[in-house]
Amino acid sequence: MTFLQSLIDGIGLGAVYAVVAVGIGLVFGVMRLVNFAYGELITAGGYTLALLSGAPAIVAIIVCFAVVVTLALIQERVAFRPLRGASPATMLIATFAVSFLLQNVYLLIFGSRGSTVGTLGQLNQAIAIGSLRIRYITIVAAVAGAALLGGLTFVLNRTMIGLQLRAAAADLRTARTLGVRADRVITAAFAISGLLAASVAILLTVQSPLVTPDYGVSITIFALIGVVVGGLDRLLTASLGGFAIGFAQAFVGDLLPSSGSQYLPSVVYGLVVLILVLRPSGLFASRRVTAAERV
C-alpha cells in the first residue's frame, strides 16, 4: 500500500517539477540561457500570495500571475537582453548573480522568518480510499500540470508565435533572417515561463505554505538536474526529466532504510553523475549527433 501511496505522491510532485522543467527549457531553447533566477520568480509568486492571504482566492491568483510575469519580463529586459551573445559561462553566472540579488532583496524586504500563504489551504484536505490518502492538491497539481503542458503544446504547434518559438529554438540566426523578430520571441518565451512559474507558485504554496527568501531555490536546482538528466534539447525530454526527478524524490525516500536516509542526497547526486557520464546528452535524448556546444 505504501507503494501506491508513493506512486500517487510521486505523480503530484512530478507534475510540478515537469512544469518547472518546461519553464526553464523554453527559455533555454530560444536563448541558450539556463535561468537560475527562475526560482526567484516562484518565490515572488509565493510572497504575492502571502501578502494577499486575506483577499479572495481569485484576486490573489490573478495578481500573482501579473506580478510573476512582470518580473520575468523585467529579468529579460534589464539583465539578460544586454548579455545576448556573451559566452554561455558568463550568462550562467549572470543568472546566478540575479538569483542571489533577488534573494537578498526578498531578505531585506520580508526578513528571514518567512510569510505564510493561506490561499487555497483547503486543498490540503484528503479523501481516503481504503488506507490510501489522496489530497485534493495532488489531483489539482496533476490536472493543472497536464493542462499547462497540453496548452503549451497547443500554442507551440498551432499558433504563429509558437511556430516562431520553435523556429528560434532550432536556429535563432536562420529564423531571424527569415523574418522572426528575436526580441519578440524571447519576450514571449520569458512571458510563458513566467506564467508557468506563477502556476508553480500557486500549486507549491498549498503544500508548503511558508515562503522564505530561498523558497524557489531547491526546486529549481532539482528541476534543472532533472532537465539535464532528461535531455535539454527538447521540451518533451526536459519535462520527462523533471517528472522523473519529482517521482524519484517521492520514491527513493521510501526505499532507503531509515538509518541511511541522511545520505539520500549522495545517492541521488551519485545517480545523476552516473547517468550524465553514460548518457551526456540526456537519458531520453535520441541518439542523433548533436552540434558541439561550447561552454
Place this chain on the structure above:
Amino acid sequence: MRGRRVDNLVALAAPLLLVVAVAALGSQLNPVRQLEFGDALVSVSIVVALYVFVGNSGVLSFGHISFVAVGAYLSGILTLEVEQKNLILPTMFAFLRNSHTGTPVSLLLAAAVGAVFALIAGGPLMRLSGLPAGIATFAVLGITTNIISYWDKIGPGVTALSLVPTNGIWVFMVGALIAIAVAFAYQLSPFGRKLRATREDPLAAQASGIHVHRQRLYAFVLSGALAGFAGGLLVHELGSITPDQVSVELTFTTLAMLVVGGVSSLFGAVLGALLISGLNSFLADAEQGVNIGFQLTLPTGTRLVTIGAVMALVLILRPSGLTGGREVRLPRRRT
C-alpha cells in the same frame, strides 16, 4: 624573444605585487581589519585554484569547493592536538585522531588529498562539457557536503570543527603568492598552452593532436591540489569551519569573483577576488556605521544586495570581466 620574456615577467609580477601590496597595507591596520585582509588573500588562493581549470579550459566547474572543503577539514584536523581530538572527536578514525602535524605539512597534505580527489572525480567527469559538466560537478559538491555533514569518522559532522590554530596575514600572503606562481608556471607550460587551444576551438585542437580529455584532467588535478591547499589556508584563517561554509554559497561567490575579474586571465582572478572581498568587508562595516569623511550607516541586509547588484552590473556592462581576460602588459611603442 626578449619582448616576450619581458611580457611574461610583467604578467607574473603584476598579480604578485598586488598581493604583496594588499598584505603590506593590511599588516599596518588593526586586528579586525587584518582578519578581513587575510580573508581577501585566502579568497585569492581559492579563485586562482578555480582559474587554473575554468580559465584555461573554458569548462565551468561548480565542484571546486569540494576540494577546498576536503583540504580545509584535513588540514584543520591534522593541526589539532592529539589529546584535544581524543576528547572532542572520539568517533574519528584512529589514524586521523592520533596524528598531528604543523601547519606547513598539513597544507601540503591538503593539496595532496585535493589532487587525489580531483583525479578520482575528474577521470569520468572530464569527458563532459557544457551544462552536463556543470551539473555533474555540482553533484560532486552535493555529495561532498552531504558526506562531510554526516560521517563522523572523518570529522565532527554538522557541528563546527573549531579550535584550529590560526595564522597571521603573512602566511596567507605567501600562500596566495605560491598559488599565483604555480598557476602562472602552468599557464606558460606546454600543458597550459595545449589546454587553452582546446578552449578556443576543441575540434581544431583535437585535429592538431591534442588529447582534450587528458589535458583537461591534468588541469583539473592541479587545480584540485591548489584548491585543497587554499582550503587549508581557509581553515587556518577562520579558526573553525562548518560544512555550510564550504558549500554552495562559497562556490557562487568565488565563481562570481572570477567572472567579475575576467575568467581567462590570472590577473583577472586575483583582481576580482580582492575587489569583491574588499567591497564585502567595506559594506559589512558600513552596516555597523563607518566614517568616510562623513558618517555612513547602511541598513542591515544592504551588503548582500549591493554585492549581487555589483556582480550583475559588471557582468552586464563588461561580460568578459574587468580585465577583459587579458594579463597586464607594458604599453608598447609602435614599430
